[in-house]
Amino acid sequence: MKGILKTRLIHWKKHWFSLLIWLLFPLIATVGITSVTNIIQDDTKVPVGLTLEEQTNAAMELYHKIKETPFIRVFELDEDEALYKLKKHDLDSVFIIKDGYEEELRNGNRNQLVTSYRSDLSFAYTPVKEMIISYVQQETGRSKAAYVVQELTKRYPTNKQFSWNQIEKKSKEIQNDKNLLNTAFSFSNTPIREHNETQLFSIWGLWAVFSILSTLLLFDWVIKEKRASVIQRFPFLRVSIKHYMLGNILLYGCLLFFIDLVTLCVVNMMFDVSKHIWSVVSFRILITIAAYIIANRCKQTFLFYTLSFAITLLIAISSGAILPTTGITERWPWMGSLNPIQPFLAGQFTNPWLFIVILVSILGYIRKEKINA
Numbered sequence: 001m002k003g004i005l006k007t008r009l010i011h012w013k014k015h016w017f018s019l020l021i022w023l024l025f026p027l028i029a030t031v032g033i034t035s036v037t038n039i040i041q042d043d044t045k046v047p048v049g050l051t052l053e054e055q056t057n058a059a060m061e062l063y064h065k066i067k068e069t070p071f072i073r074v075f076e077l078d079e080d081e082a083l084y085k086l087k088k089h090d091l092d093s094v095f096i097i098k099d100g101y102e103e104e105l106r107n108g109n110r111n112q113l114v115t116s117y118r119s120d121l122s123f124a125y126t127p128v129k130e131m132i133i134s135y136v137q138q139e140t141g142r143s144k145a146a147y148v149v150q151e152l153t154k155r156y157p158t159n160k161q162f163s164w165n166q167i168e169k170k171s172k173e174i175q176n177d178k179n180l181l182n183t184a185f186s187f188s189n190t191p192i193r194e195h196n197e198t199q200l201f202s203i204w205g206l207w208a209v210f211s212i213l214s215t216l217l218l219f220d221w222v223i224k225e226k227r228a229s230v231i232q233r234f235p236f237l238r239v240s241i242k243h244y245m246l247g248n249i250l251l252y253g254c255l256l257f258f259i260d261l262v263t264l265c266v267v268n269m270m271f272d273v274s275k276h277i278w279s280v281v282s283f284r285i286l287i288t289i290a291a292y293i294i295a296n297r298c299k300q301t302f303l304f305y306t307l308s309f310a311i312t313l314l315i316a317i318s319s320g321a322i323l324p325t326t327g328i329t330e331r332w333p334w335m336g337s338l339n340p341i342q343p344f345l346a347g348q349f350t351n352p353w354l355f356i357v358i359l360v361s362i363l364g365y366i367r368k369e370k371i372n373a
Helices: 002-014 014-045 057-069 079-087 101-106 125-155 164-177 205-217 241-271 279-296 300-317 326-331 331-337 352-372
Strands: 045-050 072-076 093-097 113-119
Touching: 002 014, 002 241, 014 205, 014 241, 045 057, 045 079, 057 072, 057 093, 057 101, 057 125, 079 093, 079 113, 093 125, 101 125, 113 125, 205 241, 205 279, 205 300, 241 279, 279 300, 279 352
Parallel strands: 045 072, 045 093
Antiparallel strands: 093 113
């Protein structure tokens, strides 16, 4: 094993640049594509101008609720600047939280609390307006509940007296703790999706696809070192070709797994998306052994490169990691279940394909041993 390591280090030293590129390719491609798509998603948000004529708690709470809406990009401006940008069509619509908003809200008044403006090109004015109205009605409903509680305490004497702030705080606690309303809509005979995906692409799906491609291309050494000019030297060496191949597979597997650990840390820090390490280990063993089996069956590097890109493209399309596969999986359900990266995306520790490639490699090893015997 020591001699195999020295030989491989000499090879890596000579081709260090290409080795480094393919080792880091999955991480760089995943981070780059995810970052770009996040920027694009931010740029496609609806630009909305918001003017605050008072800085009360109720007004600031409404402002933060509007700002946290996923499809809105809020610009806090004064009224004149906001209307000027609206005329230039830099903003889709403008909303002004009027002075006296909190006082009117506590008095139970629902009218003239927020003033809105739109232009002829305002395409998202209606949904944004309805969303803001729902927030205001939520607060007015809370105010009405506070009035009812205070009236009941006056009508029915009790030792406990509740202030407005206490009632409002309790109402918010109940709203946060209890799911008061959860409605999911769907068409007939279609599954209901309870959670929306915030990412345009699956981060670990992208990484899995790029890892398959990079691992396949890294294993072109199997074809190059099985040539007749290289094979003729093994009878004069201490190590057999079988042990030479196994040793190199182990070296490449350890090197790739180290890069996988770095990827786990980087992705978790940048995007707060974690993955269980044993799921990564299982997937790494799978694609490493599979890459060796495919490379071992090819005699020409050009054919191997073509086959590598074809396999990666097929897996990427059928997995749904890059493109949606709703229509494909409905027509051919077996494509999703047979995809080798589906167990990895589901977070499973075991992968049926892992047992298949291990079995194929064992059978190939036994078969060669019988031929050599």
